[in-house]
Amino acid sequence: MTITSPAQTAATGEALVQIKRVRKSFGAHQVLRDVSLDVPSGTVTVLLGPSGSGKSTLLRCINHLETIDGGRVIVDGELIGYRQAGHKIHEMTPKQIAQQRRSIGMVFQRFNLFPHLTALENITEAPIGISGKPKAASKARGLELLDRVGLADFSSHYPAQLSGGQQQRVAISRALAMDPKLMLFDEPTSALDPELVGDVLDVMRELANSGMTMIVVTHEIGFARGVADQVVFMDGGVVVEAGRPGDVFDNPQRQRTKNFLESVR
Amino acid sequence: MTIANHAAPTQSGGTPVADPNDHDVVAIPLRRPWRIISAIAVLFILAAFISSVATNPNIDFGTVGTFIFDKRIVEGAWLTIVITGISMVISTVLAVIVAAMRLSSNPVLSSVSWFYVWAFRGTPLLVQIVLWGYLGLLYEKLTLGVPFTGIVFWQIGTNQLVTAFVAGLLALTLNQAAYSSEIVRAGMVSVDEGQREASYSLGMSPLYTFRRILLPQAMRVIIPPMGNELISMLKNTSLLSVIAVLELYTQASMISAQNLKQVELLIVVSAWYLFMTSVLSIPQYYLERRFGRGTSRSLPPTPFQRVKQAFVSRRIPGPEPTPETTPIGVQR
Numbered sequence: 001m002t003i004t005s006p007a008q009t010a011a012t013g014e015a016l017v018q019i020k021r022v023r024k025s026f027g028a029h030q031v032l033r034d035v036s037l038d039v040p041s042g043t044v045t046v047l048l049g050p051s052g053s054g055k056s057t058l059l060r061c062i063n064h065l066e067t068i069d070g071g072r073v074i075v076d077g078e079l080i081g082y083r084q085a086g087h088k089i090h091e092m093t094p095k096q097i098a099q100q101r102r103s104i105g106m107v108f109q110r111f112n113l114f115p116h117l118t119a120l121e122n123i124t125e126a127p128i129g130i131s132g133k134p135k136a137a138s139k140a141r142g143l144e145l146l147d148r149v150g151l152a153d154f155s156s157h158y159p160a161q162l163s164g165g166q167q168q169r170v171a172i173s174r175a176l177a178m179d180p181k182l183m184l185f186d187e188p189t190s191a192l193d194p195e196l197v198g199d200v201l202d203v204m205r206e207l208a209n210s211g212m213t214m215i216v217v218t219h220e221i222g223f224a225r226g227v228a229d230q231v232v233f234m235d236g237g238v239v240v241e242a243g244r245p246g247d248v249f250d251n252p253q254r255q256r257t258k259n260f261l262e263s264v265r
Numbered sequence: 266m267t268i269a270n271h272a273a274p275t276q277s278g279g280t281p282v283a284d285p286n287d288h289d290v291v292a293i294p295l296r297r298p299w300r301i302i303s304a305i306a307v308l309f310i311l312a313a314f315i316s317s318v319a320t321n322p323n324i325d326f327g328t329v330g331t332f333i334f335d336k337r338i339v340e341g342a343w344l345t346i347v348i349t350g351i352s353m354v355i356s357t358v359l360a361v362i363v364a365a366m367r368l369s370s371n372p373v374l375s376s377v378s379w380f381y382v383w384a385f386r387g388t389p390l391l392v393q394i395v396l397w398g399y400l401g402l403l404y405e406k407l408t409l410g411v412p413f414t415g416i417v418f419w420q421i422g423t424n425q426l427v428t429a430f431v432a433g434l435l436a437l438t439l440n441q442a443a444y445s446s447e448i449v450r451a452g453m454v455s456v457d458e459g460q461r462e463a464s465y466s467l468g469m470s471p472l473y474t475f476r477r478i479l480l481p482q483a484m485r486v487i488i489p490p491m492g493n494e495l496i497s498m499l500k501n502t503s504l505l506s507v508i509a510v511l512e513l514y515t516q517a518s519m520i521s522a523q524n525l526k527q528v529e530l531l532i533v534v535s536a537w538y539l540f541m542t543s544v545l546s547i548p549q550y551y552l553e554r555r556f557g558r559g560t561s562r563s564l565p566p567t568p569f570q571r572v573k574q575a576f577v578s579r580r581i582p583g584p585e586p587t588p589e590t591t592p593i594g595v596q597r
């Protein structure tokens with residue numbers, strides 16, 4: 001395996017997430033064509049693009065929820081989902097892949113909380129059951145995370161007893177409980193009523209300020225302007241334009257970007 | 266409820282009538298005479314039937330009393346429970362395996378699983394029982410070894426190993442596994458795909474995800490029909506009488522063959538089956554409650570709570586009590 005230690009990565013100044021010429025097709029439909037992208041440690045990247053442009057697919061390739069057809073995804077110096085042997089790369093076993101996913105948190109549009117577990121149990125299930133952390137410490141940590149997202153009083157509520165915005169904040173806490181190096185957000189506020197969006201964005205903003213590396217698919221331009229270090233516009237499975245939020249939003253270079261930005265404004 | 270106990274102001278007596286918007290009014294429920302008439306008719310028919318049975322000179326209730334706790338009957342009932350228990354446990358384990366095979370992406374596994382369900386669900390249980398009973402005619406000896414090589418570790422005469430009891434167990438278990446696997450499969454399919462993705466994204470292995478996340482959610486869908494299956498399994502054990510397994514029904518027919526009290530012994534047997542199936546519905550109810558956690562905003566009441574409610578609130582139905590909900594918005 002070609003694993004570089006984090007220290008080495010930092011020393012060489014490599015980005016935490018390196019996406020190199022990734023290709024992905026579903027049957028005959030090529031969803032990602034040669035996508036390359038670097039996300040430096042501690043930065044926030046916002047992915048934008050019209051429906052069907054491959055944003056979710058790209059995000060899912062980063063934690064290997066989708067296999068890729070070509071190229072490579074490297075997180076913290078480690079090739080994701082595959083191991084290299086000479087000139088070929090082989091897919092890892094489910095166990096090895098699970099191990100890699102522990103350090104990559106993901107938040108979904110539809111929350112996907114476990115409905116048969118309470119808010120606190122949702123958060124502690126993986127640390128206790130997977131990482132083998134002590135129960136008491138995990139619970140304390142879970143309560144602390146719930147407190148951080150403003151839900152200290154809701155630890156024993158089941159997801160069905162929480163509003164969408166509360167569920168999404170529990171889902172963020174659940175991902176954070178694994179102490180990830182990287183957080184992926186796939187349209188975390190799209191399923192929420194407008195008045196609940198702010199609470200979730202506040203939590204994400206605070207997370208960004210604390211130095212978490214984040215890749216966020218969102219159409220919240222205000223959030224992107226305020227928080228993103230990098231905005232990436234995708235269309236038709238390619239990166240059309242990428243840059244600082246001010247540049248992309250106020251002075252887009254490509255016609256496709258202009259059209260899209262006008263449509264979401 | 267918005268209905269007050271005190272009487273509405275009367276119009277007679279010259280008292281000025283208050284605006285009904287200012288005062289609570291008494292709601293008078295609609296009279297339903299047909300409810301009472303139909304209830305009386307049904308009760309009458311029922312009473313006629315019961316009296317015709319109770320006063321029938323051809324039924325000797327003394328015999329029913331004598332045999333209800335007869336040693337052979339009790340032993341038969343016990344064997345029925347044992348067979349039901351063993352078959353249900355093994356068939357459920359098998360069913361999970363067969364369902365997992367059916368859902369797997371491996372075409373060989375899913376075809377074999379499909380074929381198994383097709384064969385065992387498509388032929389009568391009675392035929393399967395007799396076939397297992399006649400296994401000795403098909404294979405004289407059973408051999409443990411490496412197939413196609415002639416290497417033999419262990420060999421035994423079929424009828425020594427597959428007694429009537431074992432044949433009965435095999436028949437019921439394999440048949441039940443086919444039915445249960447479809448129930449388990451439906452349960453697994455009912456769980457949202459996002460649950461698997463969320464589990465994987467947290468670093469859970471496929472097996473851990475199945476055990477801790479998918480199965481508990483599928484149980485909610487699986488348990489009610491499985492309760493039904495358990496009850497039919499218990500009754501189906503009576504079919505084992507065709508291969509002379511000494512369960513409840515066989516024991517009763519052996520007794521009635523001697524004393525010619527067929528109807529009385531059938532009453533004894535029915536009483537036992539009714540008792541056993543009634544007892545079996547209790548754990549089902551509590552299992553449903555257990556696995557229903559988190560699906561609705563409040564748990565359903567236990568039967569005891571329900572009875573209490575029915576007696577306490579025999580009033581005009583008001584709006585459902587609002588479930589305990591939480592205020593929406595930030596609580597910082």
Ligand SMILES: Nc1ncnc2c1ncn2[C@@H]1O[C@H](COP(=O)(O)OP(=O)(O)OP(=O)(O)O)[C@@H](O)[C@H]1O
Pocket residue numbers: 026031049050051052053054055056057058
């Ligand atoms: N599992 C799948 N099988 C087949 N096609 C798929 C699958 N997943 C995604 N696709 C297709 O890939 C394309 C890109 O999908 P993707 O979900 O990545 O788009 P997106 O940019 O996230 O869109 P949206 O904004 O609507 O979420 C779509 O045309 C979609 O139909």
Ligand SMILES: [Mg+2]
Pocket residue numbers: 055056057186187
């Ligand atoms: Mg998407």
